[in-house]
Amino acid sequence: MEIVVVDGRDSERFRRFYEVKFGVRREELEFPVGMGAEEARVFMAREHADVRAEGLGVVDGDTWLGVAWLDWWLVGNTDTVDVELAVAPEYRRRGVASRLLEVAVERARDAGRRIVSGTNMAGDPVTGEGPGTAFAAARGFVKKHAELHQVAELPLADLPEQDVDGYEIVQWREHAPDEWLGQFAELLSGMSEDVPTGDRTDEPVQWTPELVRDAEARRVAQGRFVYTTVAVHTASGELAAYTQMGGTPETPERLNQYDTYVRRSHRGNGLGIAVKTPNLRALQSGVARPAVLHTWNAPENAPMIAVNTKLGFRPVAQRTMWERNL
Numbered sequence: 001m002e003i004v005v006v007d008g009r010d011s012e013r014f015r016r017f018y019e020v021k022f023g024v025r026r027e028e029l030e031f032p033v034g035m036g037a038e039e040a041r042v043f044m045a046r047e048h049a050d051v052r053a054e055g056l057g058v059v060d061g062d063t064w065l066g067v068a069w070l071d072w073w074l075v076g077n078t079d080t081v082d083v084e085l086a087v088a089p090e091y092r093r094r095g096v097a098s099r100l101l102e103v104a105v106e107r108a109r110d111a112g113r114r115i116v117s118g119t120n121m122a123g124d125p126v127t128g129e130g131p132g133t134a135f136a137a138a139r140g141f142v143k144k145h146a147e148l149h150q151v152a153e154l155p156l157a158d159l160p161e162q163d164v165d166g167y168e169i170v171q172w173r174e175h176a177p178d179e180w181l182g183q184f185a186e187l188l189s190g191m192s193e194d195v196p197t198g199d200r201t202d203e204p205v206q207w208t209p210e211l212v213r214d215a216e217a218r219r220v221a222q223g224r225f226v227y228t229t230v231a232v233h234t235a236s237g238e239l240a241a242y243t244q245m246g247g248t249p250e251t252p253e254r255l256n257q258y259d260t261y262v263r264r265s266h267r268g269n270g271l272g273i274a275v276k277t278p279n280l281r282a283l284q285s286g287v288a289r290p291a292v293l294h295t296w297n298a299p300e301n302a303p304m305i306a307v308n309t310k311l312g313f314r315p316v317a318q319r320t321m322w323e324r325n326l
């Protein structure tokens, strides 16, 4: 067994890597979410302002047995490396994932990182258990957090209306308008601080206008699209809430609900649904159908799960986040 390092610049090597990674997701998940091949290749082809991604493969001759995807955070969580392991079903229980983890740990130590973290996507919706959780527990990881995966088949009919007095709805697509950029960065930072993360080691990201523009440019380069709806408090001109949903034409049937956030001083006014409904409407009228919209929320984030259930989402899996200190 040989270890190979993968990045997005070697297209053929990346293709073999991605086949294993996505093949396993397809095998394990009713809804195999994740980046499409080209989207992922572009992501892995260069360093970004906030993250550098890197791949590892365990290869025997021309056969790829298993892969690891490593995210090296460059802002926030700079002590952590995120590792996603995937082993082709026919090569499991032979130590392939253990070998990949060993190499990841070595690289993490060399880079001065203190924590290896990983997410098991394919947990049972109720118990959260699966092969990934058994592996994590066997290799010294501790469970730190869980999120419920909910899906909704689009189009959703009968979306609940919620106009909130004193707020105005504004929408944009790939780029935040200059006039909202500064406040939008503030809300993204608030989201990063406030989103429930259980016991995970999580250093909030302080978003700046430059980081927002970098993330937007990356998304466009990856071929992604995004719909943003915000609520503006008319009296103060304050950006009070936002929500984002999007996807990529590479996988048109798969759409994601990204963040939804209400500024602390504006909570309790129903702004969650007030921004989600018009965003869903814009998304539904702009994309091909049928499509499935995905979202993940911590069980302790009951208000958000309740909003989603009201909109028509149902639970399909539980993902759990694990950490091992080095």
Ligand SMILES: CC(C)(COP(=O)(O)OP(=O)(O)OC[C@H]1O[C@@H](n2cnc3c(N)ncnc32)[C@H](O)[C@@H]1OP(=O)(O)O)[C@@H](O)C(=O)NCCC(=O)NCCS
Residues within 6 Å of the ligand: 024, 028, 066, 083, 084, 085, 086, 087, 088, 091, 092, 093, 094, 095, 096, 097, 098, 099, 118, 119, 120, 121, 122, 130, 131, 132, 133, 134, 135, 136, 138, 139
């Ligand atoms: C989880 C996964 C990566 C494990 O790969 P693997 O190459 O089979 O793992 P290893 O052979 O190195 O297993 C090491 C130990 O983990 C535990 N383990 C691994 N899979 C297990 C399973 N299905 N049930 C119970 N224990 C398991 C065992 O203790 C095993 O040691 P043993 O075989 O000597 O008993 C693989 O099952 C997989 O790709 N699953 C789907 C994707 C996933 O869940 N990824 C994890 C998210 S990061």
